[in-house]
Amino acid sequence: MKNILPVIKMGHPNLRKTAQPISTDQIQTPEYQQLIDNLITTMRAEDGAGIAAPQVDVLARIFVMEVDNNPRYPDKPSFPLLVAINPEIKPIGEEQLDSWEGCLSIPNIRGNLKRWAQVKITGYDRFGNFFEKELSDFASVVAQHELDHLNGVLFIDRMTDMKTLCFREEFERFYL
Numbered sequence: 001m002k003n004i005l006p007v008i009k010m011g012h013p014n015l016r017k018t019a020q021p022i023s024t025d026q027i028q029t030p031e032y033q034q035l036i037d038n039l040i041t042t043m044r045a046e047d048g049a050g051i052a053a054p055q056v057d058v059l060a061r062i063f064v065m066e067v068d069n070n071p072r073y074p075d076k077p078s079f080p081l082l083v084a085i086n087p088e089i090k091p092i093g094e095e096q097l098d099s100w101e102g103c104l105s106i107p108n109i110r111g112n113l114k115r116w117a118q119v120k121i122t123g124y125d126r127f128g129n130f131f132e133k134e135l136s137d138f139a140s141v142v143a144q145h146e147l148d149h150l151n152g153v154l155f156i157d158r159m160t161d162m163k164t165l166c167f168r169e170e171f172e173r174f175y176l
């Protein structure tokens with residue numbers, strides 16, 4: 001069964017907590033396999049580019065990400081589904097880019113911040129296998145955004161110019 005889970009919103013204290021690592025044995029359990037399926041289903045139903053377990057009120061170090069013709073990000077390139085468990089991210093090089101971000105936990109808001117343009121992500125997939133990938137541009141940004149959720153960080157915390165905080169409708173009208 002795949003269920004759409006309720007997404008908790010900014011102000012819920014669990015969005016500000018540090019999520020706990022999962023053991024490779026735990027990953028294989030029906031409980032966590034169901035959670036991963038539900039995260040994917042919820043992300044797709046909400047048109048998210050990614051979602052992290054704390055956003056569905058589970059403080060586990062898991063996120064999923066995917067973009068495939070997403071109406072919330074009409075200008076962004078697609079990237080395939082990635083399930084990341086106990087992920088770690090390191091920048092490749094020093095290049096940063098301007099990132100206009102939104103968040104399912106902060107509905108209809110956009111803000112501009114800096115992210116690493118290219119990163120290396122390591123972690124475990126849903127079968128408990130270690131993986132290492134290089135991500136660039138939007139995929140790199142989404143991975144950094146989702147990893148922040150595992151550490152209780154929201155994108156607004158990383159904004160340096162709060163004047164760019166805006167509603168999605170105005171963002172699409174004036175900035176896109």
Ligand SMILES: [Zn+2]
Binds near residue numbers: 102103104149
């Ligand atoms: Zn988010």
